[in-house]
Amino acid sequence: MDTSTLLAVTAALTALAYVIGRGRSLSQAANVGGIRNLNSLPFYYGMLTALWCGLPALALLILWVIFDEPIIHALVIDSLPEQMRQLSGSELGLLINSVENIAAGNSAAMGVDPHLQAASERLISLREASRQALVVVVLCGGLLFGIFGWARVRPQLKARVQVETTFKLALLLCSCIAIVTTLGIVLSVLFESLRFFQTVSFFDFIFGLDWSPQMAIRADQVGSSGAFGAVPLFVGTLLISAIAMLVAVPTGLMAAIYLSEYAGRRLRAVVKPLLEVLAGIPTVVYGFFAALTVAPMIRDNGAVLGLDVSSESALAAGLVMGVMIIPFVSSLSDDVINAVPQSLRDGSFGLGATRSETIRQVVIPAALPGIVGGVLLAVSRAIGETMIVVMAAGLAANLTANPLESVTTVTVQIVTLLVGDQEFDSPKTLSAFALGLMLFVVTLTLNYIALHVVRKYREQYE
Amino acid sequence: MEATVRETVEQKPERLLDRQVIDDQEAVTAAATVGKPFVEAPKMAMRNVNVFYGEKQAIFDVSMDIGSNEVVSMIGPSGCGKSTFLRALNRMNDTIEGCWIEGSLQLEGQDIYDPKLDVVPLRARVGMVFQKPNPFPKSIYDNVAYGPRIHGLVDRRADLDEVVETSLQRAGLWNEVKDRLAQPGTGLSGGQQQRLCIARTIAVSPEVILMDEPCSALDPIATAKIEELIAELSENFTIAIVTHSMQQAARVSSRTAYFHLGKLIEVNDTEKVFTNPEHELTEAYITGRFG
Numbered sequence: 069m070d071t072s073t074l075l076a077v078t079a080a081l082t083a084l085a086y087v088i089g090r091g092r093s094l095s096q097a098a099n100v101g102g103i104r105n106l107n108s109l110p111f112y113y114g115m116l117t118a119l120w121c122g123l124p125a126l127a128l129l130i131l132w133v134i135f136d137e138p139i140i141h142a143l144v145i146d147s148l149p150e151q152m153r154q155l156s157g158s159e160l161g162l163l164i165n166s167v168e169n170i171a172a173g174n175s176a177a178m179g180v181d182p183h184l185q186a187a188s189e190r191l192i193s194l195r196e197a198s199r200q201a202l203v204v205v206v207l208c209g210g211l212l213f214g215i216f217g218w219a220r221v222r223p224q225l226k227a228r229v230q231v232e233t234t235f236k237l238a239l240l241l242c243s244c245i246a247i248v249t250t251l252g253i254v255l256s257v258l259f260e261s262l263r264f265f266q267t268v269s270f271f272d273f274i275f276g277l278d279w280s281p282q283m284a285i286r287a288d289q290v291g292s293s294g295a296f297g298a299v300p301l302f303v304g305t306l307l308i309s310a311i312a313m314l315v316a317v318p319t320g321l322m323a324a325i326y327l328s329e330y331a332g333r334r335l336r337a338v339v340k341p342l343l344e345v346l347a348g349i350p351t352v353v354y355g356f357f358a359a360l361t362v363a364p365m366i367r368d369n370g371a372v373l374g375l376d377v378s379s380e381s382a383l384a385a386g387l388v389m390g391v392m393i394i395p396f397v398s399s400l401s402d403d404v405i406n407a408v409p410q411s412l413r414d415g416s417f418g419l420g421a422t423r424s425e426t427i428r429q430v431v432i433p434a435a436l437p438g439i440v441g442g443v444l445l446a447v448s449r450a451i452g453e454t455m456i457v458v459m460a461a462g463l464a465a466n467l468t469a470n471p472l473e474s475v476t477t478v479t480v481q482i483v484t485l486l487v488g489d490q491e492f493d494s495p496k497t498l499s500a501f502a503l504g505l506m507l508f509v510v511t512l513t514l515n516y517i518a519l520h521v522v523r524k525y526r527e528q529y530e
Numbered sequence: 531m532e533a534t535v536r537e538t539v540e541q542k543p544e545r546l547l548d549r550q551v552i553d554d555q556e557a558v559t560a561a562a563t564v565g566k567p568f569v570e571a572p573k574m575a576m577r578n579v580n581v582f583y584g585e586k587q588a589i590f591d592v593s594m595d596i597g598s599n600e601v602v603s604m605i606g607p608s609g610c611g612k613s614t615f616l617r618a619l620n621r622m623n624d625t626i627e628g629c630w631i632e633g634s635l636q637l638e639g640q641d642i643y644d645p646k647l648d649v650v651p652l653r654a655r656v657g658m659v660f661q662k663p664n665p666f667p668k669s670i671y672d673n674v675a676y677g678p679r680i681h682g683l684v685d686r687r688a689d690l691d692e693v694v695e696t697s698l699q700r701a702g703l704w705n706e707v708k709d710r711l712a713q714p715g716t717g718l719s720g721g722q723q724q725r726l727c728i729a730r731t732i733a734v735s736p737e738v739i740l741m742d743e744p745c746s747a748l749d750p751i752a753t754a755k756i757e758e759l760i761a762e763l764s765e766n767f768t769i770a771i772v773t774h775s776m777q778q779a780a781r782v783s784s785r786t787a788y789f790h791l792g793k794l795i796e797v798n799d800t801e802k803v804f805t806n807p808e809h810e811l812t813e814a815y816i817t818g819r820f821g
Contacts, residue, residue, distance in 0.1 A: 333627070411664040415727065417625060418658035419677040419734060420650045429676065434667045 069203045074129070078210055082122035085214040089117025092221045100223050108228035116227045119234055120217025125210030132202050140194045144187050152183065167191055257508065260501035267495045268296045273502060275299065279465035279476075281485060281496045296499050298506065300467040304475035308386045308457060309450040311471055315390025316450075317443055320397025327398070328405040329427055340402070347395040351455040358388035358460035366472075375472060380462035383471040389456050396446045404438025405431060437522040444518035448511050454479040478503050564808045565798035567594040567787075573738060573768045574619060574656075579633035581614050581623065588614045591633075592794040594787060596738070601760060601769045603783035603800070605776060607815065611792040612772045616740050619770065620656035621649050637738070654681055657736035661743040663723030665715035665730075670707050673715040673726055674698060677734035693733055701729035702759050721752025728759065732767070739763065741771040745778065757782050776816055780804050788812045 069077075093113035097103045103110065141164055145153060152163060163184070170188035221227075265273070276297015323343065327336050363384035370377030377383075408431050416426040432439070454477075462474030463484060485500040568575075572595035581589035589611045596602050604612040614623070621642060623629045635642050642652055654677070665673050674694045677683075684690045694711070698704040703725045707718070715726050724744060731739055741760075745753040760769060760782045773779050779786050779800065786803040788796045788811070796809040807813045 409664070411660060411662055412666060414622065414625070414658075414660060415664040415666065415730075416676070418620070418622060418653060418660070419680070419730065420653035420657075421676075421680050422650055425680050429680070430666050 069199075071129075071133075071202075074203055074206060078122065078125045078129070078206060081125070081207070081210050081214065082118045085121035085217065086114040086118035089218055089221055090114030092117075092218060093223075093227075096221065096223055106223050107226050108231075112227035112231050113221045113225070115231045116225075117214065117217040117221065119231065120220075121210050121214030123234075124213040125206050128209045129202070129206050132198075132205065136198055136202075140191065140198060143194055144191050147190050148187055149183050254508065257501050257505050260498055261505045264495055264498035264502045268499070268502075272296060273298055273499075277467055279481070281481070281499055294495065296495065296502075298478075298503065300465040301476060301478045301481055301503065302506075303467055303469070304382065304461070304465070305451055305477040305479075307382050307469060307471060307475055308389065308461060308477060309447060311383060311386025312389035312393055312450045312453075313443070313447060315387055316393035316397050316446055319390075320394045320446075321401050321439065323394065323398040324401035324405055325427060325432075328402050329423065329431065340399075343398055344395050346392065347399070349392070351392065351453065352459075354388050354392050355455040355459035358384050358456050362388055363460050370472060377472045378462070378474045380460060380474040381472050382461055382475045385457050385461035386471065388460060389450055389453055392453075392456070393446045393450060396449060397442055400442030400445065401435070401439050404435040404442070407438070408434045441518055441522045444514055444521075448514055451507070451511060451514075452479060454483060458483060478507050482507075563593065563794045563797060565796045565802075566785075567794070567797040569595045569597040569600075571598065572596060573598045573638065574770075575634075575636045575639075576619075577634040579615070579618065579631065579635060581611070581618055581631050582629065583626070584628040588792050589618070590792045592789075594794060594797050596768060596770055597785075599764060599766070599768055600785060601764045601771065601783040602785045602787060603779035604770065604772045604787045604789060605774075605779050605815070606789035606795075608774075609791075610789040612787075612789045613742050615789065616742055616770060616772050617658075619738070619740055620653050620658055622653075622658060624649065650681075654734050655736055656738045656740060657731035657734060659724070659727050659731055659739060659741045659744050662747050663720055663727050665718070665723050665726050667714065667716060669712045670698075670715045670718070670726060671711040674729050674733050677730060681734055683734065697729040697733040698726075700732055700763070701725045702755060702762075703729055719752070721748050721755060724748060724752065724756060725759065728756070728763075732763070736767065738768045738770065741769065743772050743774060746774060753778070776804070788815060790815070 090110045090113055093106060093110045094103075097106050097110070100106070106113075144164070144167060145160065148163075153160075155163065167184055167187045168191070170184060171191045273296050276295060277299050278295040278297045279300045280295040327340055327343075331339065359380070363380055366381055366384050366387075367377045367379050412430050412434060413426055416430045417423075421429070457477045457480050461476060461480070463476050463480065464474050465476050465481070466473055468475065482500045482503050485497060485503075574596040576595070577593045579589055579592045580587060592615060604616065606612050617623045618631055618635065619642075623631065631643060637652070637655065641647070642656075666676060668676070671694055674697050675690055678690060678693050684693055695704060695708075698707060703722060706722060707726075715723065718726060724747075728739075728744075745756050748756065757778065760771065763769060771779075771782065783800045785797060786800045787794060788803065788807075788809070790811050796803065796807060796812045798808065802808075803812060804816055807816060
């Protein structure tokens with residue numbers, strides 16, 4: 069029986085446990101004068117029995133899968149002759165590897181050490197035994213615990229409390245998974261970055277003005293100086309994000325003001341969803357729109373004006389990214405503007421203020437914390453955006469503030485560093501982790517500031 | 531409370547019959563409003579006013595005057611249209627979709643619903659204080675300075691300071707806030723916020739102040755302060771106040787208008803309304819038989 073079948077059988081057993089647990093509570097209810105005299109509803113008795121059956125079975129299965137291989141390997145090693153067992157850890161690992169290979173039939177049958185041959189046969193038989201034992205252990209465990217749970221069903225049993233506690237723990241576990249994953253990612257990026265900083269100085273990385281991530285394999289190799297100064301990347305990122313925000317913030321905010329303060333209900337019902345369609349376009353589509361339509365247009369128009377525009381420019385990427393971000397800004401701002409109480413508007417109108425005075429002096433200040441929050445969220449999005457920049461802004465790490473030149477960003481460099489076959493001990497690959505770490509720190513700081521700003525204004529306004 | 535009205539009516543079918551007769555009469559002519567709805571040389575004169583929200587008519591053929599420097603209170607059960615009528619007096623209903631108004635409403639002989647009339651100066655002349663205190667999310671100073679600034683009433687900072695101080699003094703708030711004018715108006719207590727809103731309104735020197743249940747969100751002490759304030763303000767301003775509290779109407783106003791189901795039933799001197807009302811519906815209301 070393979071693992072998936074085993075899981076299905078366990079599930080069936082659990083369902084059965086629910087039915088008989090519930091049945092037992094019903095028959096007990098009949099003895100004590102109705103369901104009202106049970107501590108909990110029959111559903112909870114069923115659930116509790118099912119949990120008693122399913123959880124131990126699942127736990128046994130998981131434990132078995134985790135400890136299965138190490139124990140089998142230890143047993144195989146034990147069966148090897150004395151002089152082989154004396155080998156060091158890594159050599160023993162190699163030995164086990166070859167035993168595995170023989171067992172899988174990958175090695176030529178000729179010239180194989182008879183000890184290893186014997187070991188591989190033992191490995192196969194142990195695996196088979198383990199698989200069968202697993203089925204027996206899991207099913208028996210589920211059955212035994214299920215019967216135990218069934219036997220506990222009594223009118224006094226606080227089944228509802230116990231079931232709800234179990235589910236509360238399950239919810240807690242799920243929220244922990246997100247946190248643990250984040251922590252894991254941060255730690256892995258951090259450790260790889262530390263490895264990178266062992267070869268390249270931290271200050272060279274942070275303050276270096278030259279980015280050319282090639283490492284020499286041989287001393288006499290040409291064009292492999294290996295410069296890891298990240299400043300051009302950060303300048304490129306800032307340049308493109310700034311252009312994007314220059315497009316997105318005014319447009320998005322004004323669109324939001326129009327929609328929430330001026331537009332009639334019917335127009336709003338049409339325009340708002342249409343605007344939000346922009347957010348649903350995949351970034352790669354924006355990317356080729358930027359690379360194939362906007363960038364050449366800017367270059368041609370620049371040529372007409374006598375400007376020297378490169379065919380991949382920060383301007384093109386920034387403009388398209390700005391358009392992409394408009395719905396973020398407008399949608400979030402629209403929500404916060406709508407949340408400003410009507411009584412404030414009435415108060416302003418009641419003093420003879422016009423609509424625009426009311427918007428500028430009352431509505432916008434009241435909605436400001438939410439708007440700032442929305443804008444900073446959009447900035448995070450702009451900094452992290454990759455696809456548009458890869459396609460439209462180029463790969464050349466120019467240190468420039470001229471939006472008509474080609475620049476590159478942190479995210480783009482991470483992509484190019486990790487695409488293709490890479491060895492993981494080269495600073496070239498490891499620098500991607502260092503860049504990732506920097507990006508993470510910047511975004512975290514930005515979010516922190518956003519929260520801080522929002523909280524400060526909120527204290528003032530509510 | 532509307533439900534209460536209905537119940538009362540159901541319990542006494544003969545009353546329903548009475549009211550039906552009265553309603554029909556009123557629908558024909560405004561003269562059915564008993565008491566003395568009109569005064570000589572009125573500040574505001576309303577004639578045959580109907581207000582509709584979409585299909586629903588909220589005000590039926592109301593005619594009355596508001597005299598200069600008098601305090602008129604408007605009472606009646608919930609949903610009787612008194613707030614709607616009040617909001618019609620400075621066109622606050624303009625912001626409500628589907629609301630339209632028929633009839634003639636004049637401020638010193640000028641039609642306030644004239645399509646050519648600019649609503650901004652109108653609202654500067656007819657200010658409004660709302661049910662819930664609604665200070666702007668600005669400092670106390672900026673709250674009061676808001677009106678004078680948008681209307682360009684003062685040229686110099688010193689003059690603005692003076693307007694702010696005078697307004698706060700007249701609203702009886704100056705002594706409590708003079709040391710913290712830069713702090714947000716939203717940080718004040720409910721009663722202080724409402725007096726701030728009154729200060730904000732009088733800072734633009736309106737001629738008429740409309741108050742829509744200004745004390746309903748306040749405790750009795752704050753209410754007493756506002757009522758004193760209304761008495762003082764009536765020396766310089768014309769005030770129309772909608773209130774749920776009959777005691778309040780009796781304390782602050784010189785004339786009282788009783789609204790019922792969108793119709794103006796009776797307007798009379800306050801003392802007469804509360805001691806010897808002419809109309810039986812008024813009597814039923816003030817003796818607590820409905821609402």
